[in-house]
Amino acid sequence: MAAREMILSAAVCLCSIAAVRLMDLYWDSPSPGPHWMEQESGPALRASCSGHGRVFNDGSDLACECSDCYTGVNCSELQHGCMVDADAGDPTFLEPFWMEHGADAGVFMPSWYRMGYSVKKKGSSPAHKELPLVYVIKELEDSIRELHELVGNAVVKDKYLVIGTGSMQLVAAALNALSDSFPEKPGAVVTRAPCYMIYKLQVDVLSSSKFQWGGDAVAAFEKKAFDPSSVVELLAAPNNPDTSILEPVYKGTNAKIIHDKAYYWPHYTAIAGALDEDVMLFSLSKTTGHAGSRIGWALVRDIEVYKKMFMYIAVSTIGVSRESQLRAHRLIKSLLDGYQNGGSHKARMFDFGYHTLQSRWQTLAEIFKASTRFSIQKTDSQHCSFFKKEVSPSPAYAWIRCEQEEDCHSIFAAAGINGRPGRAFGVSNRYIRLCMIKRDDEFELLAGKLQALVDTELTNE
Amino acid sequence: MAAREMILSAAVCLCSIAAVRLMDLYWDSPSPGPHWMEQESGPALRASCSGHGRVFNDGSDLACECSDCYTGVNCSELQHGCMVDADAGDPTFLEPFWMEHGADAGVFMPSWYRMGYSVKKKGSSPAHKELPLVYVIKELEDSIRELHELVGNAVVKDKYLVIGTGSMQLVAAALNALSDSFPEKPGAVVTRAPCYMIYKLQVDVLSSSKFQWGGDAVAAFEKKAFDPSSVVELLAAPNNPDTSILEPVYKGTNAKIIHDKAYYWPHYTAIAGALDEDVMLFSLSKTTGHAGSRIGWALVRDIEVYKKMFMYIAVSTIGVSRESQLRAHRLIKSLLDGYQNGGSHKARMFDFGYHTLQSRWQTLAEIFKASTRFSIQKTDSQHCSFFKKEVSPSPAYAWIRCEQEEDCHSIFAAAGINGRPGRAFGVSNRYIRLCMIKRDDEFELLAGKLQALVDTELTNE
Structure with missing residues (x-):
């Protein structure tokens, strides 16, 4: 017990939090030591996946799940000729925010957490x-x-x-x-x-x-x-x-x-x-x-x-x-x-998200600026009551019109980009939607392919 | 770093697992120390709630949520004249199993766990x-x-x-x-x-x-x-x-x-x-x-x-x-x-669940044995291919018929028991369903009230 307390104090001292206290709480039980942490702490979880993947603790198979177009055990290989997926709307642009600043939003659930159909504490409604x-x-x-x-x-x-x-x-x-x-x-x-x-x-x-x-x-x-x-x-x-x-x-x-x-x-x-x-x-x-x-x-x-x-x-x-x-x-x-109690000690999610998307939009606008073949939706700077200032556009999607061709989806597919065609939104396939809210590496691939597509147009002129 | 390793070794030695290794994994980040454990480890979570409640880590309000009919900050007070709720079917009879034997089923999710709509690893279908x-x-x-x-x-x-x-x-x-x-x-x-x-x-x-x-x-x-x-x-x-x-x-x-x-x-x-x-x-x-x-x-x-x-x-x-x-x-x-790899090192959930419910059913059958006013569903011992033996009945619900009165629900309500009336199952209110799968303390209260109800009948005869 003394040894346990010594460890407890040292841990508190070192990290200002006490993992051991948590163990103490949930595992004050006659069962042998918990096994979940062993599962959770396999060396694979540490893997950086070359910056192009993540390891999730779903099971025993702790493998990297790679970003689009990356492959290999460590997601280190860029697939040659891979189609960039700008179809789905996975909002993973916020993943780096949570990885860097979301330690306080991690959550542990003991096996006996809230087993019933009803919550006994009443809601406020x-x-x-x-x-x-x-x-x-x-x-x-x-x-x-x-x-x-x-x-x-x-x-x-x-x-x-x-x-x-x-x-x-x-x-x-x-x-x-x-x-x-x-x-x-x-x-x-x-x-x-x-x-x-x-x-x-x-x-x-x-x-x-x-x-x-x-x-x-x-x-x-x-x-x-x-x-x-x-x-x-x-x-x-x-x-x-x-x-x-x-x-x-x-x-x-x-x-x-x-x-x-x-x-x-x-x-x-x-x-x-x-x-x-x-x-x-x-x-x-x-x-x-x-x-x-x-x-x-x-x-x-x-x-x-x-x-x-x-x-x-x-x-x-x-x-x-x-x-x-x-x-x-x-x-x-x-x-x-991040926004309360002065909030300056902590990163701010909306600021992070806005800056990411606003910068991506600038990249996109720059790419399409000289194009007459493609046009993107009109956007303007506007006053934002939350940020209390004029903000540049930071839309979640690019909505592109092919000014010359009728089948916009095929044009983009030929350029290695899978967007969602106009027909999937109840309009003609002259339009295509590109998702702007995925991971950085996925957006970079998209931007590269878009630049190449527009370059072809400009070279041909 | 040496201090950290020392703690690590001591923790491993003491508990055979390493909480610190987990911290190391998820919080190898530039942010300040994680706060979630502080929230998780408030003194209230340690409270036993007098054996009649649980504390869940939903938020800052770490209060005991009491079993039916128990009240007070520590769930220590049995409410006088309280109606026992045998209506809902919360399967909390398994809660003690998980509290005692489910340490390996606790789960930690970092804030960035699986943010996308799709899982990249394909299912087997x-x-x-x-x-x-x-x-x-x-x-x-x-x-x-x-x-x-x-x-x-x-x-x-x-x-x-x-x-x-x-x-x-x-x-x-x-x-x-x-x-x-x-x-x-x-x-x-x-x-x-x-x-x-x-x-x-x-x-x-x-x-x-x-x-x-x-x-x-x-x-x-x-x-x-x-x-x-x-x-x-x-x-x-x-x-x-x-x-x-x-x-x-x-x-x-x-x-x-x-x-x-x-x-x-x-x-x-x-x-x-x-x-x-x-x-x-x-x-x-x-x-x-x-x-x-x-x-x-x-x-x-x-x-x-x-x-x-x-x-x-x-x-x-x-x-x-x-x-x-x-x-x-x-x-x-x-x-x-619990059932694999020999399995003898670990408690077995189906065995635990069966023994709990079979013992409850015996209690119930004993209570109603002498009653002519109430009858319970017929049950028989049968061979179970899983347990590889003849097993006694262990039903999740008691289905009771009032042999003398038409409004069974009122009879039970007057005895302090809220069951689910027959009408809620498409038949007459001569029937009532009582839930047998809640917590031990809740079942004990139910059994007590049922015994009193049957005792009244027998005393009046």
């Missing part, structure tokens, strides 16, 4: 009292509200908060809730093209008797295709793919709009002020970059809509993973910590 | 190649297959594995997939009463255009209420609530059956052999007791059904929480470890 299941960790709810208050992008006062398994589950929950009051069923779900077509895919797969896909919002509105009271409009702003910020097509007090605000954070766009819409969706994927955790949330004004959304999540997945909620809470707390 | 998203951690898939092979409760060879956000998401995914081939839409979803009515609640909330609730399977079949080719039968065996093991009502090669096998594990029932059905659902909640993690899985024979189920999960929640998957993998590995 009063409506929980009437609802059968308490699946939300109160601390996560509190930290999400605090985050919005810090950033000033959404009014949280007098709003109910629904936690979902990613924001796509909340889209389904909101469609289900809002379509209850449709006079005609099935009603229509519309969105302005170009748009995130997973919306359509989800509506099609759900095959609801209450709503079905109604296509482009502008066309539907102009043609008076549907009774406006049987319409829900999905509106992403900034928009995915073109990062535009537009008003809804369907307006008025009876209009049912789901505001997808996934990209309304200071690393992607200038914050114009705190929005106060009836239904607003956000996602951890785009806020902190943790897409794999499947955490989204909705801010909802009306208590009946809130209860229906809650019920949808309670019966479709019996709530949301407690592990993901705990981790989301720790990540958001760590993020907040 | 060949169909993944054609599918757009790889959301499953391969190690989890492997450990689930290994678990079924150990227990011998399901044939995994030539089966596709779908991981879902709890098994209720897989019910929705399977209904969606199987109803595609209905000649008449909406077709009917039926199940034999008494049944788990969350099935019905989910079908109602989903409001699918392809299927709707069709009520009791036996009644529907006898009345020829539906074209059998437009019917999906949901069949839980062992059944929730009455733990019966019955055959489907709809039979034949074209019958579409979803086999809910959540309770087909050796701690709840004798394993009769490896089932080889077309669609079988399982749940981590009932296997290891981790209901909060929302991990379920389906074993599926047909590749087209598999692809549709995968797609449903891919678009409704864009996959399944990586944190929960990692934890599920570790838990299952730890469970397996």
Whole structure:
């Protein structure tokens, strides 16, 4: 016991924290010593993977998982003629931030952590009292509200908060809730093209008797295709793919709009002020970059809509993973910590994210400046109420138009770049979306291939 | 550095593991020392909560969360006249197993763990190649297959594995997939009463255009209420609530059956052999007791059904929480470890679970033995191929019939017991379900109140 205390003191002294105290806490048990740390500390985890990969502690197979186009045991080989993947929207541009500054957001879960269906500590939303299941960790709810208050992008006062398994589950929950009051069923779900077509895919797969896909919002509105009271409009702003910020097509007090605000954070766009819409969706994927955790949330004004959304999540997945909620809470707390209490002791995630994306956008704009064959979306500097200054553009996606060719996807594919074609956003294949939010090494490969593509054009002129 | 190594050696010597090595791994970073351990190691976490509560490390508020009917800062006060909650099915009877023997199933996730939408390591199911998203951690898939092979409760060879956000998401995914081939839409979803009515609640909330609730399977079949080719039968065996093991009502090669096998594990029932059905659902909640993690899985024979189920999960929640998957993998590995490599060095979860529930059932059977007012479901000893011996009953629920009174729920409520009434399972309120799988202290309170209830009957005779 004395030896144990000696080690304890030395560890505290050396590192200002006490790993041994943690062991003491969780393993004050008759079982033999814990084995998980042995697993966790294999030499492979130390591997740098040549700066082009990561080792995750999923199992016994502690191998490097390489960035796109890198291969080999240590991810040291660049694959010759490899196609750069700019299709998927993995937000791994924030990975280096967490690797360098996220030690306080690491989380340990003992094997007995939160085994029950319900959390006994009640959430802060009063409506929980009437609802059968308490699946939300109160601390996560509190930290999400605090985050919005810090950033000033959404009014949280007098709003109910629904936690979902990613924001796509909340889209389904909101469609289900809002379509209850449709006079005609099935009603229509519309969105302005170009748009995130997973919306359509989800509506099609759900095959609801209450709503079905109604296509482009502008066309539907102009043609008076549907009774406006049987319409829900999905509106992403900034928009995915073109990062535009537009008003809804369907307006008025009876209009049912789901505001997808996934990209309304200071690393992607200038914050114009705190929005106060009836239904607003956000996602951890785009806020902190943790897409794999499947955490989204909705801010909802009306208590009946809130209860229906809650019920949808309670019966479709019996709530949301407690592990993901705990981790989301720790990540958001760590993020907040950079901006609170003076905050100068700690790196700031939104600043890091903004600088990364703004610099990438400059690179891209520079590449395309002299091109007449390709044009990229128009962007302007704007005042950001969060950074309290004029900010340069830092969009999550480049939305490119081929001015000469009709099949933009093939042009880019021939240049070794796999983008997402216009058709996948409900418009023509003259357009292509390129993801700007992946790892640095992946963006560098993309930029190199883009430069070569534009150079060919300029050389040929 | 010398000091650090000294601590390292001493720690290894003392505990055979090295906490400091872990720190070294993750925090070889320019940031100041990690703060999470400080949070994790607050004195409150040490609190025993008088043996009637737990402290979870969700946030700064490290307070005891007490077992039912216990209150106070340290959960030391038994609430006078408290209603025992035997309604919900929290599987916390396994909590002490994990607290004592689950050190190797604890898991640490650094802040940068698996941020992307997709896992780069491919799963073992060949169909993944054609599918757009790889959301499953391969190690989890492997450990689930290994678990079924150990227990011998399901044939995994030539089966596709779908991981879902709890098994209720897989019910929705399977209904969606199987109803595609209905000649008449909406077709009917039926199940034999008494049944788990969350099935019905989910079908109602989903409001699918392809299927709707069709009520009791036996009644529907006898009345020829539906074209059998437009019917999906949901069949839980062992059944929730009455733990019966019955055959489907709809039979034949074209019958579409979803086999809910959540309770087909050796701690709840004798394993009769490896089932080889077309669609079988399982749940981590009932296997290891981790209901909060929302991990379920389906074993599926047909590749087209598999692809549709995968797609449903891919678009409704864009996959399944990586944190929960990692934890599920570790838990299952730890469970397996008790039975493999001789296994005698390690406690065995199914043995622990079986002994707990079998002893509880004996207590219950003893209480009700002399009663004529109440009867409990018939149970018999049976041969279990897993334990390789005759086993006594160890059901997850008691299904009680009030032989004299019509409103069984009120009788039990007056005795201080909140059970789930028959109506919640599609039958009369002459029946009540009592949950037998909560914590020891909660079961003891329940048993005490039941004894008092039966004693009143016997005294009055």
